[in-house]
Amino acid sequence: MTFSVRGLAVAQGIAIGRAVLIASSRVDVAHYFIAADEVESEIERIRVGRNAVIEELGRLQHSVSQMSRKEAPHELAAMLDVHLMLLQDDMLSDGVRHWISERHYNAEWALTTQLEIISRQFDEMEDPYLRERKADLEQVVERILRYMQGAAASLAELGKTETSSTAQKQALRDKHQHPQQDLLLGDTVDVPLVLIAHDLSPADMLQFKQSVFAGFATDVGGKTSHTAIVARSMNIPAVVGARTASQLIRQDDWVIIDGDAGVVIVDPSPIILAEYNFKKRQGELERTRLARLRNTAAITLDGQKIELLANIEQPEDAAAALNAGVVGVGLFRSEFLFMGREAKGLSALPTEEEQFDAYKSAVLGMQGLPVTIRTVDIGADKPLDRNEKAQETHLNPALGLRAIRWSLSEPDMFITQLRAILRASSFGQINLLVPMLCAVSEIQQTLAAIAQAKKQLDDEGIAYGVVPVGAMIEIPAAALMLPTFLKYFDFLSLGTNDLIQYTLAIDRADESVSYLYDPLHPAVLRLIANTIEQGQLQGKSVSVCGEMAGDASLTKLLLGMGLRSFSMHPAQILTVKQQILRTDTSKLSDWTQRVLNSEQPQEFI
Ligand code: PEP
Ligand code: MG
Secondary structure: OOEEEEOEEEEOOEEEEEEEEEOOOOOOOOOOEOOHHHHHHHHHHHHHHHHHHHHHHHHHHHHHHHOOOOOOOHHHHHHHHHHHHHHHOHHHHHHHHHHHHHHOEOHHHHHHHHHHHHHHHHHOOOOHHHHHHHHHHHHHHHHHHHHHHHHHHHHHHHOOOOOHHHHHHHHHHHHHHOHHHHOOOOOOOOOOEEEEEOOOOHHHHHHHHOOOEEEEEEOOOOOOOHHHHHHHHHOOOEEEOOOOHHHHOOOOOEEEEEOOOOEEEEOOOHHHHHHHHHHHHHHHHHHHHHHOOOOOOOEOOOOOEOEEEEEEOOHHHHHHHHHOOOOOEEEEEHHHHOOOOOOOHHHHOOOHHHHHHHHHHHHHHOOOOOEEEEOOOOEOOEOOOOOHHHHOOOOOHHHOOOHHHHHHHOHHHHHHHHHHHHHHHHHOOEEEEEOOOOOHHHHHHHHHHHHHHHHHHHHOOOOOOOOOEEEEEOOHHHHOOHHHHHHHOOEEEEOHHHHHHHHHOOOOOOHHHHHHOOOOOHHHHHHHHHHHHHHHHOOOEEEEOOHHHHOHHHHHHHHHOOOOEEEEOHHHHHHHHHHHHOOOHHHOHHHHHHHHHOOOHHHHO
16 A cells, blocks of 8 residues: 655655665664675574574573572573574574575674564564563574674684675675676566665765665654765765654565655555656656756856865765866865774774875865865764764764864874875865864864974975865854954855754754754854855855755855855756856845845745
8 A cells, every 4th residue: 555754855856666674773783785605604694693692592591590589580581481482483594594595685684674574573463472572582683683793893803804894895896886686686686776774874874875776765864964965975866854664664665765855655556656757757857958067167147157066975976076067076074984984983093094095086086176175073973983873862962072173182083184184185286174163272273283284294204285274164153253263264164054053953963853954044044144245355265065055946045145166965066057057146136135134034935
């Protein structure tokens, strides 16, 4: 039966395909496709994990039997019996085997998928005692996952095997090259896949960036959450904040992701399917039409030249940026080099050489065009480790030690990054951008750290180029003390995603308050307009690199405020360019003033 789930539209377009469900688990689980010849070894990994847990529980059972009634209550022995029974149940092992051999899921993914399926069956049971056994099953699976995690970590430590992340990247790469060869869906070889998950960390998203999904939907997330931002950069239709999607949708269900309307349609009837196939083709035609603008200069009707720049997360994104016809990178979110790494905590940080290679590769990839690298913006919804977020829910990480605050609290890490960025500037024009500044003391410490990194390089005789330094204006305090920022920095970049979050006190990642997250709030518009105006008066460049820059419905307003530099995902460039080509900025001033003075600016847009 057809039904739909509403969420937030974050990446446009229509995707139609079979659901691949990523079950949420209390244990951090990697999801990747294995190669066809790895099926047996993957099944073996599960078997070894399961047997180890059976042995462990057997030992526990034995010790419990030696204890007095007082030391070990009867319930404990009964629980162990249930756990052992569940572990040996064919339904678990047969299902896992199916996902590995038919779908080529890695072992952990197969296990959590099968857990989800059996859990649903438990939920439907009438007997409350049996229903409650779901919790036992979850514990058993968690034990196996933890065992497997421990085994993988100790193997990696011994250096005897490739780390799973390297293997997994390779598997994804292979898959990308031969999607139809390996991605078998039973006998339906060519069926596109859409990803359905409760939540995906930005690190998970990066991993999926290399894969073959046609679209995705998550239960949680706001419009400018970092997961949504990476989704947009993947250029596949996406819906976030679809609340119960991952509970209602089942593996293999036919699903339509309507990234324009923010709706997920499950099990569509033939009429709905035909309608959406038509819409999808219309979208493809529109994209082909827009592609003709690629080599057209971004100049308004009255001759104003507009700078269109790209936001990227990885050096490899430079290719898509060039392809979209940008004139540089306006925001390289360097934190993605730091996230989802194999080791945990500070030991996982990329070395100076690793970072240098990445920055150099972005610069070379941009073929002489300037690249603005933002120093690391770790924290809030971009934790270093996938698990960190859950551990810190008692704090509000968006107001905590993130971005430049974290960098200044880890001076060795910060100097390492600055050295790597400076060194890469010998290979092309780099601008350095600093996130989340709000206090003069932070500005001074940051500039001192840059000076220190330069001195170290000078002393070591290592070359670097001229690197202009800019600040992100993304905290209202910064937008209210522009003369200070303009005094210390060469350029400014408006991070409207955070500026909206902090001005309106709306967590950008929280879908339950997303209805209040409003780029057109009069307070937000005034802060933006004032920043652009002050920058112009001082002759310093101001760009917008938040999601507002890529929203074509806001292009005219931003142009009216005097903005001449926009940085966005490559996928949004051509739609924004089209708006620019249609706009006469000389006629915008009265209208812009009316919008800025209005209590309800959205009525003008
Ligand atoms: C912003 O806040 O607008 C921005 C561009 O930075 P990020 O989205 O990475 O926080
Ligand atoms: Mg920001």
